[in-house]
Amino acid sequence: MAENNGLATRRHFLKDGLWGACLAFLGGITGFLVSRFRKTKTVWQIDPYKCIACGNCATYCVLEESAVKCVHAYAICGYCRICFGFFGPEPFDINEGAENQLCPTGAIKRTFVEDPYYEYTIDESLCIGCGKCVKGCNTFGNGSLFLQVRHDRCLNCNECSIAAACPSGAHVRVPADKPYILKKVDHSSGRSLPEHDA
Amino acid sequence: MMRFGYIIIGISFSLILCSVVSAVERFPPPEFESGYEIPSPTTPHPRQNIYEYIDAVVLLAALSLSSYLVLKKRSRRAIFILMVFSLVYFGFWRKGCVCPIGAAQNIVLSIFDRDYAVPAVIVVFFLLPLVFTLFFGRAFCAAVCPLGAIQDFVLLQPASVPDWLESGLRLFAYLYLGMAVLFAATGSAFIICRYDPFVSFFRLSGNFNILVLGACFLVVGVFIGRPYCRFVCPYGVILRQLSRISKWCVTITPDECVKCRLCEDSCPFGAIRDPTASWPVYEYGKAKKRLAFFIILLPVLIFLGGHLGYSLKTVTSRMHDTVRLAERVYLEETSQVEGTTDASLAFRATGKEVKELYGQASDIRAQFGPAGSLLGGFVGLVIGLKLIGLSLWRQRTDYEPDRASCLACGRCFQYCPREHVRLKQAKEAVSKSQ
DSSP states (O other): OOOHHHHHHHHHHHHHHHHHHHHHHHHHHHHHHTEEEEEEEEEEOOOEEEEEEESHHHHHHHSSSSSSEEETTTTTTTSSSOTTBBBOSOOOOSSGGGGGOTTTOOOOOEEEEEETOOOOOOOOTOOOOOOOHHHHHHHHHHOOOEEOTTTTTTTOOOOOOOHHHHTOOOOOEEEEOOOOOOEETTTTTTTTEEETOO | HHHHHHHHHHHHHHHHHOOSSSSSSOOOOOSSOOOOOOOOOOOOOOHHHOHHHHHHHHHHHHHHHHHHIIIIIOOOHHHHHHHHHHHHIIIIIIITTHHHHHHHHHHHHHHOTTTTOEEEHHHHHHHHHHHHHHHSSSSSHHHHHHHHHHHHOOSSOOOOOOOOHHHHHHHHHHHHHHHHHHHHTSOOOOHHHHHSHHHHHHTTOHHHHHHHHHHHHHHHHHSSSSHHHHHHHHHHHHHHHHHOSSOOOOOOSSSOOOOOTTTOOTTTTEEEEEOSSOOOGHHHHHHHHHHHHHHHHHHHHHHHHHHHHHHHHHHHHHGHHHHHHHHHHHHHTTTSSOOHHHOHHHHHTTTTOHHHHHHHHHHHHHHHHHHHHHHHHHHHHHHHHHHHTTOOOOOBSSSSTTTTOOOOOOOOOGGGGHHHHHHHHHHHHHHHHH
């Protein structure tokens, strides 16, 4: 019986030792992480300077209607009469008719400002984030249309499905207090610059 | 002199034009005469940080309450109510992310990637359940984890799984944990999140294949209790081991076991262990030999696993974007395939050298070698230790839950006659005091 007791205490001692070691290990991890953590969470965003407007954003988002939408940096826009983000490659006519439009959902509104300028605004409730207009504007225009994750819709998944499918690595984690990477323009050189450069 | 300056500016301007074609103003912004003001794009805010902290506090409260209900109150009904709350709050309201299971990957990534600083809330979500398990057993699995809760709901016709099958299937969870750590550490992917079967239910939308996978888990879960928790969950693997040495743990009986065998079949997860009355003398010599064999086999298994993991590095490294891209670009460069993909087009648009990409990819692939052998060695170690554990004889005098497998659901309490005595005494004590 005494032997049995000895066995029991040895087992308890080992178990307590292991328990203490585990607690110390967890403490160690905490200490290590505390030395290099950040207070704000991170959110997903598209770097418009890397985005190639492939269209994956429209299809890969876990939401039925993608959290990615087109955003218009009006300050860069040329307010062209013939906008390559608005009109298809070979429009029948230069007017707002649905058959002339590039956008599959007609989410871009074209309004006359003054001769010869037209304003283009995005109706976010219609935009599906396919990036067709972005491609058109980048190829032939100023590149004022670009895709952004809209954070009123984004669920902020730990692994973003779009990021996993992004061919150019444009989907990146950004701190939540600076959740957008907007295109900005540097008028002195005529270049539009990434926000972190400007 | 002024004119000279203008020429310089003009030349540099045209140089910039040539270098960054896509980011150039082909049409200068107009100067409006009608008083039109240029609007600026809207930027709706993400969910406020304060809500993240509220989530952490709710997690702490739910864990504390769950531990109290499991160990002190011993009420299946109360545990069930807390489970419903967790399913609604952590599942359907919070939409699942970030959960402690997936947070493990962020922690691993932050250890291996210097550029990734892990948000404080994720650290809390990862560590709190571990600490609670070290003290109170798997209270997290019992009533806090929304993935466990959704499976517990559908468990209607529990069937028992034979021990050998249970242990064998559980190996997958260890492998899954190892792979999740490997791919998170190399910055390839978060596979736990990618193949999470239930998060699409919480969001009520998601990838079709994953929805089908989740539906399969739920259908199986009607007969086999909590299949994801027992055979797949990588976080559960860590909790199992911590629960083995927890300070307090679930007991079927509130005081003493009368060995009435009523609780024997009460556990849908096969976690109740029968008493083992005496040592099986006649098998002693045979068992000793078997144990010695498995102890010698352990290093062999570790070595074999490590070797297999190392030799699979070409396959495993394909999880990394850069490696996949480099392979594709190589095939295109050597004209083994026709056409391009979005990724290779995007790469060529950056104007980077192909050799630079190959260099990066082979560096990453080289990392996968030792990392893969660690993973393989880990799996070998797990198999070896399992075999050793199976050939050890443990003496038990009472019916008790296996500390590792017990999910603390509280179903067995009601089966114990001593529990009914306790409840009756408690009721009498209350009525006497009134």
